[in-house]
Amino acid sequence: MEDFSVENCHYQYELEKSMHPAYQFRMSARDMARFGVIYQKNGMWKGLRIIPSEWITESTTAYSIVDSTSGVAYGYMWNVFPEGSSVADMIGYPGYYHTGIGVHALVIVPELKLVVVERFDTDGDWVDPGDVGMELGMMIINARISD
Numbered sequence: 001m002e003d004f005s006v007e008n009c010h011y012q013y014e015l016e017k018s019m020h021p022a023y024q025f026r027m028s029a030r031d032m033a034r035f036g037v038i039y040q041k042n043g044m045w046k047g048l049r050i051i052p053s054e055w056i057t058e059s060t061t062a063y064s065i066v067d068s069t070s071g072v073a074y075g076y077m078w079n080v081f082p083e084g085s086s087v088a089d090m091i092g093y094p095g096y097y098h099t100g101i102g103v104h105a106l107v108i109v110p111e112l113k114l115v116v117v118e119r120f121d122t123d124g125d126w127v128d129p130g131d132v133g134m135e136l137g138m139m140i141i142n143a144r145i146s147d
Helices: 029-040 053-059 086-091 132-142
Strands: 009-012 022-025 064-067 072-074 079-081 095-100 104-109 114-118
Touching: 029 104, 029 114, 079 086, 086 132, 104 132, 114 132
Parallel strands: none
Antiparallel strands: 009 022, 064 072, 072 079, 079 095, 095 104, 104 114
8 A cells, every 4th residue: 555654543432332443544545446456356466466365255245234225235344235236236247345434435346347436525524425426436337348
């Protein structure tokens, strides 16, 4: 990760929710994209195995349904849209994504060899962009050139 700095990391305690703190960190769009490419390539980076392929599969497997309407499920810190879910049907393929603060997103659709990074300016006061992120993501996915 080229832009990552330990100074951009901190624990967040919310004792009314959990005795375990969250560990928040900030990633640039470039580093998010690199992380997504490693997952999209099943753990490989420039010909080197960075993450075991078994971990990629295990961490992006749907273990519990988050939203029964969309079929979105949860893996190990990944939201998964499995085959047959309405999100996978809308995109045309299954995949997975992770969000930060609910607005930054890293979306991976392995069969399309697609990694999408969305970041919004959340420094200082900010307003939730609502459905803009999903709309932008769908525009990018729909703009792809078919084989």
